[in-house]
Structures are given as structure tokens and as C-alpha cells.
Amino acid sequence: MMSDCRDCTRTKLLRDAVAEAGRGLPEIEPGMPVPAGTGLSRRSFIARSAGIALAVYGGSKLTPWALDDGIAAAAAGKQAPVLVSIFLEGGIDSLSVLFPAGDPEYYTLRPKLALPESVGAAFSEDSRLRWHPAAAALAQLHAEGKVSVLPAIGYNRPDHSHFTSRHYWEVGATDPHVRSGWLGRYLDRSGSADNPLQGLSLDKRLQPALATAKVPIASLDGPDRYGFSANRKPHPLERPMLDAAAQLGAAHAASRDQGLRQVGEAAQQARHLAGELRGFGAIASPVAYPSSVDQFPRRLAGLAAMLGAGLPLHCVALTATGHYDTHATQAEDLQQGLQTTADSLLAFQRDLEARGIADRVLVHVWSEFGRRARENGSLGTDHGAAGIGFLIGSRVRGRMIGEFPGIGPGGLDALGNLRATVDFRGIYAGLIEQWLGADAGAIIPGASAFARPTLLK
Amino acid sequence: MSGAPVYRGSFGPTQAERLLWRAGFGPRPGESSRLAKQGLRSAVRSLVEPPALQLSGPEAQDDRGHPLAPRDAFGHDHLWWLDRMVRTNQPLVERMTLVWHDWFATSLQGVKSQALMLDQNKLFRENALGSFRDLLLGVTKDPAMLVWLSGNKNTVRAPNENYGRELMELFTLGADRGYSEQDVREQARALTGWRGNVKKKVATDFAFVPRLHDRGQKTIFGKSGAFDWQDSCRLCLEHPSHSSFFVRKLWSYFVPTMPSTSTQAALEQLYRAKRGAVKPVVEAILLHPDLHTGPRMVKQPVVYTAGLLRARGRGIDTAAWWKLDDASGQRLFYPPDVAGWDESRWLDTATFRGRWFVAMTALGGAQEGSAPRDPARLVARAISFWGSPEITGTTRSVLTAWARKQLGSSSPALVESALRQLVATAPELQAA
The missing domain is CATH 3.40.720 (Alkaline Phosphatase, subunit A)
Structure with missing residues (x-):
């Protein structure tokens, strides 16, 4: 019974992965090999189903943000407890x-x-x-x-x-x-500078036990709830808008003003989290x-x-x-x-x-x-x-x-x-x-x- | 006059805009310039001594165009208060009401009656800039508070420490600032005697019943007497830790940095000299250089929402606002616990997304006419859409470059609507 269930889940993930593959990657980098749902290692299609395939496959030239690499590296590396x-x-x-x-x-x-x-x-x-x-x-x-x-x-x-x-x-x-x-x-001390999922607060607000001084962490209500378009209808510019919000955040990252910096950091982390959970x-x-x-x-x-x-x-x-x-x-x-x-x-x-x-x-x-x-x-x-x-x-x-x-x-x-x-x-x-x-x-x-x-x- | 310093720099629209955000819910279009012309002192005066209440703008309604039912319909309590924030001409009064809601944080979660919560809200508003003593006495016997912190269960035969502890820890003295566990127990005894319940969301029988009160001797802070609930409040207000607690807490709602030792001392002295009056202390804080020259504060979610609606001249026309503010981390009448909201942690990936939807909803329904194909003009138009708030050159140039790129593949009208969203969620609009 249990193994059947696991297979159901894996099948679903694979289906989602293929659907995602057809959607996101080629338009970003046409020359990239498009996985057709076969020949993928378990690790890579799992990463893909979670929307983080960009960095797993494409590497850093696909994205201006180092965080994607960090997440992909963490996902592809040894699984942490x-x-x-x-x-x-x-x-x-x-x-x-x-x-x-x-x-x-x-x-x-x-x-x-x-x-x-x-x-x-x-x-x-x-x-x-x-x-x-x-x-x-x-x-x-x-x-x-x-x-x-x-x-x-x-x-x-x-x-x-x-x-x-x-x-x-x-x-x-x-x-x-x-x-x-x-x-x-x-x-x-032990985390990475570029994987906000390493500290995840599943709440409307940040759980203080996770509050860091240096590395990024994330907070969300649930993994199926992190889109940025209202009314289930995706805004045609949703992704570029979120990218722009993160760019604004990055532009204020070095501001002397702590208020501007705080908003900027939240915007950048939100954009990264959305990327990680896309397709979930x-x-x-x-x-x-x-x-x-x-x-x-x-x-x-x-x-x-x-x-x-x-x-x-x-x-x-x-x-x-x-x-x-x-x-x-x-x-x-x-x-x-x-x-x-x-x-x-x-x-x-x-x-x-x-x-x-x-x-x-x-x-x-x-x-x-x-x-x-x-x-x-x-x-x-x-x-x-x-x-x-x-x-x-x-x-x-x-x-x-x-x-x-x-x-x-x-x-x-x-x-x-x-x-x-x-x-x-x-x-x-x-x-x-x-x-x-x-x-x-x-x-x-x-x-x-x-x-x-x-x-x- | 207080001995605290007063800001002497220039007071233009930029400074007036910040003042309106800190002391209220942001400017209506043109309001910053008008206020700036008055000069700082007169501007602050107009906030602490507002004209007679006038609510202007479209009246609140739900999605079907019906008037709100704040005492009955779920979420309408939040909408009703948000509407006051949007339409009031007494923003500081409304803002102080919000301060007291956080200070004496009471939640519908435990009170289970919107009517009682709104009665408490009225108490906060009536005492917004009045005497802290009157406010504290009012709160101590307020039915919502009696239910929330078990004051209605605290009797001579069965003392309950819930209110007595928070009275000292959160409301008047601060944790570990000059009281003992024995004081907690003795305060509970002094506070005995209140009764009342909420049955089927209706308040019943709230009253002080002498036979439920412990008439014996108590020793609180080393003083002895047959203390009752009024003595309990008085002893806290006379406690040497109270004025410093009061000043620091009140200050923290308006200025994100700590006051200097001399400012702290001056404000404490002012508070004591004015016998616990709130208004002079607030006025001194609003005039203080730290407010005008220090870093920005991240806006509270409801302040952010009310401000966007004020900028647009838009009223409450959907019940979605309470859910959107909740997703941003602040549902009115539902503080997370009796300590109120954590002002230092408004923003994370979850609440940023909530604010994103607030902005998206606030700009929704706006006319999308023809738009120019010029990126700089599109950015300027998107800023004026929100009443021309102060936007840094950094943000303008990022947005202009972005707009230029998008115009390659998207229509100017679509890019303009996206820019409105991006201006509303830019760091400058989320922190003031």
C-alpha cells in the first residue's frame, strides 16, 4: 500500500516535471537540452518539479541572481538532516x-x-x-x-x-x-549565503527561533500558496514584475537607511522563494x-x-x-x-x-x-x-x-x-x-x- | 514645553510626508505640500489638536454594495476601522487608537464578540490623546479585556493571575522591572470582583460584585492595604519603573531608534509634570529631530493599506481588505497575542507577498487608457498615480530601465499598470 502511494506521488511529480519542462526552460535558453521526461536522474526531475530546474541545468548565465545557484547546489548536494x-x-x-x-x-x-x-x-x-x-x-x-x-x-x-x-x-x-x-x-555559522529555504518558517509571520543575522531564510503559509497573481489568472508580467521588485530591492541593499534595506531584502527573498516554489x-x-x-x-x-x-x-x-x-x-x-x-x-x-x-x-x-x-x-x-x-x-x-x-x-x-x-x-x-x-x-x-x-x- | 530637542531643519513636503505617515496614514494628494507650508510646529499642532471629526470620501460598503455590519459580520470589524483610517480628518487620533490596540492587545479570538471589541475600540479612541490613568482604569474594567485576560474569572475564592501579571509586564512596568511573583499573586487578589460573560456573542452581566472581591490586606511593591482594582492601577502608575516604561514604549511607535538618555529623561519628566497626560508626550515625540532625520520605519500593514487608499481617494468597496491585511501580518482585532504585533518583524517572504496583493487590489479597477511609449514618462505617470510620493533616483532609474525593456514585448498600457504595482511596492512606499 505504502509503496503504491509513493509511486503515485512519483508519477505525479514526473508528470508535473515534464509539463514544467515544456513551459519554462526552452524560451529562456533555446540551446539547452530539453529533458523529455526520460533520461532524467531522480534528483534532477525532482528539482525540476519544484521549479528550480533553471539552475540545475542552465547554470548561472540564465539568471542574474546567485541565489538560484545556491538553491540548486543545495538541492543537488548531499541531503542535509x-x-x-x-x-x-x-x-x-x-x-x-x-x-x-x-x-x-x-x-x-x-x-x-x-x-x-x-x-x-x-x-x-x-x-x-x-x-x-x-x-x-x-x-x-x-x-x-x-x-x-x-x-x-x-x-x-x-x-x-x-x-x-x-x-x-x-x-x-x-x-x-x-x-x-x-x-x-x-x-x-553552518548555512549558506544563498539558500533561503535552509530556514523555513511555515507561518504567516517569521518564527523567531529562525531569525538569523546574516544568511537568508524564508517564511510562507504553505508551498501551494506562493503565487503573485490575483484571482488565479496569472498577470501577463508576473515574473518580470517580481524580477523588477527584486531589482529594486537589490538597488537599495546598500542603502544607509535600514527601512529601505529591510523592504529590499524582503523583495529579493520573495522573488527567490517564488522561483523555488514555481510549479509546485x-x-x-x-x-x-x-x-x-x-x-x-x-x-x-x-x-x-x-x-x-x-x-x-x-x-x-x-x-x-x-x-x-x-x-x-x-x-x-x-x-x-x-x-x-x-x-x-x-x-x-x-x-x-x-x-x-x-x-x-x-x-x-x-x-x-x-x-x-x-x-x-x-x-x-x-x-x-x-x-x-x-x-x-x-x-x-x-x-x-x-x-x-x-x-x-x-x-x-x-x-x-x-x-x-x-x-x-x-x-x-x-x-x-x-x-x-x-x-x-x-x-x-x-x-x-x-x-x-x-x-x- | 518639554526639555526634549525640537527638529530645526527644513520642513518641506518630504518631511511633511514622513510626519503624516508616522502620525497617521499618509497624505491625501497635495496634503504634504499644504502641511509643509504651515511649518513644523503648526503642522504638529494640527495633528494633536485636530478639527471636529469629518469622514470624507466614498462610504464603506461590502462587495455587494451593502453597508458594513461591523458588530455582526465576520471581518467587517476590520473593514469598519480601516474605513475610519482612510476617511478621517483626525489621523493622529486614529493612529493612537491603533497604538492602544497594540499596547493593550486584545483579540477577538478569545473575546468572541465583535460588539465587545468595538466597545473597547471606542474606549481607545475616546482616550486616544487623553490621560493614561483614565485609559488604564477604563481598560481594566473593559468587558473585552475582562474576558480576554480572565478578569471575569478572578474571585476571592479563586484568584486568577492572568490580568495582574500582564498589567505589570506589558501595560505599565515591563518584564522584570521591579516586581516579584508575590506581587503578581497579590495584584490578582486586589483585582478580584469583576464578573461578566459572553454568551452567544452577547455580553451579559458585566459588573463589579463586592462579594466576589477579596477585601483582605494585600502587600504590593512593599506597600500594604486593603487594595482594590483602582489601587492596583494606581500602584502601577506610581511605581518608579512606570514613566520610563511608558515613554520608551510610546516612543517606539513613532521612531525606530532608541531615544538618547537625555531625551528619555526629558520625556519622562514631561509625562510626570503633566500628570500622565499622553498628548504632550506625543507632541514632543513628533517634534523630535530623531523622527525627522533618523531612518525610515517599515509601515504597519493596515497603515500601508489605508495610505494607498487615501492616495487614491478610494473607499472600502470590498471585504477582501481584512484578508489581505491578515496575509500581510495584521488583522485588526486579532493581534497575535497579548503582547501585540512584533513591530520589528513586519516583513518576510510571506508578508511581502501579502503587501503585493494589497497593492494589486488597491490599484485594481483604475482606468487603463492610452499610455505613452516613453519609459521615463510612464514611470512619472505611475508615481503621480499614487499622489506623487517621494521616490528616490535609484528607484526611478531601475524602473525606467525595466520599462524600456518591457516595451519591447508588451503594450504601454500593460507596462504602465505593472509600474503602478512596482511603485506601490517599492521600498520608498513600504517604509517612511
Whole structure:
């Protein structure tokens, strides 16, 4: 079944590739050999289907922009591991996701919100904990050895502000003044000056963890949504107009004025991204994703399709669906968001497996903090400290990292919040070293102070 | 008079154009020249002391020609406000309303009632250039805010920290600037007592109920008393961190660089001397040399949209605007979270594309008559199409060369329409 699906996808890609070949290339450089859909290596037609064939075939004389070469070179080179960072916004209640039914304090601290011992799957690595029924998809992946649970991840002297704590996680340091994201700093050191897809924010706005100081990165809603003509009818001058906008951007790149420079950079990157994604039609997923009004499942489906098409993605960041700042009426809000998020993550893993690329991708799920152990009386919970995280993928070790400290006196801090048993910066350092293969010391401030658990199989 | 410096350089149409963008939504055709003739001080005066409200230009309607239903129809809240931005003769009042919407960022996502959001919007507008104290008290008991930050769930028996924390962190003091977790908990207690709910999008029973209020002693910032919600606000405003927070935050909406230490001190002193009045501080910022001589600011998406429509004298005639602004990163009444929009990151590949469509839609429907085959004239015509904004020689020469090339294979009318798009999305039009 799975291999059939993969063949469907490949057939479609090939068809698209041939269609694209007939459209774009010859008119640009008539002397170029036109691939007829045969004799193409897998790599080259995949690149072509994604609209980046110009540089793969034609080289730099076809285009005034070096970026095309960079993308093509990245696409044609050794495929890099992909790290996907997924944010659960608002501070998810870890004590509901893996709820401590076996901890006597649980039913005292959560008289109204506690889940009964009869629901959810048992967590095989700690007999006190059970999976929230809405997280059954994660329990399933865990049983397959594809999820490492971080049951109490955080940092010392926790900050209880959404924005400060989220900022710490995004920049990879407990420092309010750092402006670049931790993945952005990694890309600044290890990335390329000409492949904006190396850092991809799948969002309406840039995910700050990806913010770089030097190299280009990209942001888009979904790969099937990056045309520049309104009303589905292409403007006859769409491509030349976009080229002109990029030329204007380049003309202001050296301006002393930061405002002009910012617009200019965005224009250039938009033009390049449009080039990369040109020809990337509707997404054909080999598996079903949850239906949702939220973009999250569609973004993951698009991400898998882009990876399957060989686009040179490296670090990707997006926000999961759901509202996790559950100060009131927590039960319904949490259930809804968690269910769609967990189901989407399972679909994404199955999609990658069906495409044969699951070994290349590692997903890191995080939230800015957990929530107070004691419920608050509005059927909700207030801001806490340590929370829950996951590493998901075929290559992750699949074993719990750090332990659950319990919610008795030893497990909670003076404010009644869960104590961290793992520092998030140790996990970042481990991901940089073990997954991305770079030196964490140059990226995470004070990296040497944090223990690095073994993350991979 | 404030002790902050005042810009002394020349004040021509270029400077007036920037002032109109920073303090409003850009010029209508000819407005920059008219304002420049008044001189800087009088120009700023006319913004902070505007004439009686007059909305001019075509009235807003949806795609079928019907009037907007901002309290009911989805997205019409955004259209209704955008229409005010486009048609107002009090641009600074409207711009300050936008500032407060970002400062006290409340989202329909959590409030679930457009009517309550619009009531809050009215509160912001009425206090646009008034007293920050009145505004803060109004916001603290505002039904939309009570719902958004759980103030309506905060009772003596079950304190909820949500509002108390953001009151200090985001609204008055700044994160980690002189308060503790214990203060957060004590503020929550002081703020108890409000009730009210939204049922089926209708507000019900919003009121202060004494029996829900914690009447006990609280200790906040080292002071003790049987504090209530008004004390809670007062203590924040009297806190030594407040005036510096207020000045820095307000400044950041108008000037992209940090104020010097002496300017910061002068503005803080002005704010305290005027007992928390907003208008004198805004006026001093609008007169400041940093605004007139410093780098450009990337325009907020709704400011960019409203400005293009003002330049064209075009009203709201389609519901598409809320979606287009959303794609550009700013749906009114839906800030991303309680911290508001990130002003430093308006532009990326996704939002650039959103702005591209804003421009395309703004120029849509314009007459396409005969056009000359002369590239320089086509560029000049495309610039005057948008009310003749200041365009650098760099941009003019890139566009002229491009137009010359396109005329080889495309009609002058098509090239002209493309140039209109390119002028509207040029760096000069997206940052002022």
C-alpha cells in the first residue's frame, strides 16, 4: 500500500516535471537540452518539479541572481538532516498531557480538572503517568519507539511571563537581549549565503527561533500558496514584475537607511522563494491528515511534500494548532488542540515513512512553560515552570529524557510549580551536535554547562 | 514645553510626508505640500489638536454594495476601522487608537464578540490623546479585556493571575522591572470582583460584585492595604519603573531608534509634570529631530493599506481588505497575542507577498487608457498615480530601465499598470 502511494506521488511529480519542462526552460535558453521526461536522474526531475530546474541545468548565465545557484547546489548536494521545531503556544499543561494518575497529590491539587485513572494509555516508562486520551497518537508513536518524552523540561529560575520565557526558548539562552534565534545562529555559522529555504518558517509571520543575522531564510503559509497573481489568472508580467521588485530591492541593499534595506531584502527573498516554489502545484499526500480549520495539518502535509520533492530545507519552524494558555475552562480547550496536534504529528510521521524520508527528519515539540500544579478555580491553571516536550522521528532514541519529579513536595518549587529535570539548552546543544553535526559551544551560550543526553538511536 | 530637542531643519513636503505617515496614514494628494507650508510646529499642532471629526470620501460598503455590519459580520470589524483610517480628518487620533490596540492587545479570538471589541475600540479612541490613568482604569474594567485576560474569572475564592501579571509586564512596568511573583499573586487578589460573560456573542452581566472581591490586606511593591482594582492601577502608575516604561514604549511607535538618555529623561519628566497626560508626550515625540532625520520605519500593514487608499481617494468597496491585511501580518482585532504585533518583524517572504496583493487590489479597477511609449514618462505617470510620493533616483532609474525593456514585448498600457504595482511596492512606499 505504502509503496503504491509513493509511486503515485512519483508519477505525479514526473508528470508535473515534464509539463514544467515544456513551459519554462526552452524560451529562456533555446540551446539547452530539453529533458523529455526520460533520461532524467531522480534528483534532477525532482528539482525540476519544484521549479528550480533553471539552475540545475542552465547554470548561472540564465539568471542574474546567485541565489538560484545556491538553491540548486543545495538541492543537488548531499541531503542535509531536517530539524522541525513545533511550538505549543501558551504554555501547555504537562500535567494533563501525561497526567500523574499514580501520584497521590494529583487528585488533591486538581479536584475538578484531574482525569480519571480509567482513561488514556499507561505510559510504559513511568507507572505514575498516563497519556491524555487526546494524545493517543503520540502514545502510539511512543510504543513504536519514535517518541522521546521530556516530562519536565525547563530551566533554573523560571520566568512566568509568556513572552520572556518563550523568548528564552527561541533564542536558546535565558537572556532577554539576544535578538537572533538559536536555529538562526546555527544557520549563520553552518548555512549558506544563498539558500533561503535552509530556514523555513511555515507561518504567516517569521518564527523567531529562525531569525538569523546574516544568511537568508524564508517564511510562507504553505508551498501551494506562493503565487503573485490575483484571482488565479496569472498577470501577463508576473515574473518580470517580481524580477523588477527584486531589482529594486537589490538597488537599495546598500542603502544607509535600514527601512529601505529591510523592504529590499524582503523583495529579493520573495522573488527567490517564488522561483523555488514555481510549479509546485496542489499537494498530493500519501496519507490522510486531520481536517481542521487551522493551517497546521496542511502545513505539515506541505512540508512533507517539499521534503519529498527534494527542496533543500534544513531547519523548519511552525506553531501547532490549539490554545494552551488555559487560565479558564481548560478541559475543552486542551482536548481540542491536543487531539489535532497529536493526530497531525502522527500523519506527518506516516507521510515521511511513505515517502521513504523518515530517517532524515526529526521533530522537536516545545512550549514556553508548564502550568501550576494546583488548579486555579476558574476550571483552569495559571502559569507554571517546567513543562513537557517531545522529540519525534524514526531516528530518535525513544526513551524518556530526564525523569518526572512528581508533584509532591520534592517535585514542586516554592511557588508550587514543577521543577525541571532537563534544561532545554542541553537538548538544543544535543540536537546541534548529534543531529545537525555542529559545535554547540559556538551557538548556545554556556553550552558546556549543560548535560547532553543521548538523543538518537 | 518639554526639555526634549525640537527638529530645526527644513520642513518641506518630504518631511511633511514622513510626519503624516508616522502620525497617521499618509497624505491625501497635495496634503504634504499644504502641511509643509504651515511649518513644523503648526503642522504638529494640527495633528494633536485636530478639527471636529469629518469622514470624507466614498462610504464603506461590502462587495455587494451593502453597508458594513461591523458588530455582526465576520471581518467587517476590520473593514469598519480601516474605513475610519482612510476617511478621517483626525489621523493622529486614529493612529493612537491603533497604538492602544497594540499596547493593550486584545483579540477577538478569545473575546468572541465583535460588539465587545468595538466597545473597547471606542474606549481607545475616546482616550486616544487623553490621560493614561483614565485609559488604564477604563481598560481594566473593559468587558473585552475582562474576558480576554480572565478578569471575569478572578474571585476571592479563586484568584486568577492572568490580568495582574500582564498589567505589570506589558501595560505599565515591563518584564522584570521591579516586581516579584508575590506581587503578581497579590495584584490578582486586589483585582478580584469583576464578573461578566459572553454568551452567544452577547455580553451579559458585566459588573463589579463586592462579594466576589477579596477585601483582605494585600502587600504590593512593599506597600500594604486593603487594595482594590483602582489601587492596583494606581500602584502601577506610581511605581518608579512606570514613566520610563511608558515613554520608551510610546516612543517606539513613532521612531525606530532608541531615544538618547537625555531625551528619555526629558520625556519622562514631561509625562510626570503633566500628570500622565499622553498628548504632550506625543507632541514632543513628533517634534523630535530623531523622527525627522533618523531612518525610515517599515509601515504597519493596515497603515500601508489605508495610505494607498487615501492616495487614491478610494473607499472600502470590498471585504477582501481584512484578508489581505491578515496575509500581510495584521488583522485588526486579532493581534497575535497579548503582547501585540512584533513591530520589528513586519516583513518576510510571506508578508511581502501579502503587501503585493494589497497593492494589486488597491490599484485594481483604475482606468487603463492610452499610455505613452516613453519609459521615463510612464514611470512619472505611475508615481503621480499614487499622489506623487517621494521616490528616490535609484528607484526611478531601475524602473525606467525595466520599462524600456518591457516595451519591447508588451503594450504601454500593460507596462504602465505593472509600474503602478512596482511603485506601490517599492521600498520608498513600504517604509517612511
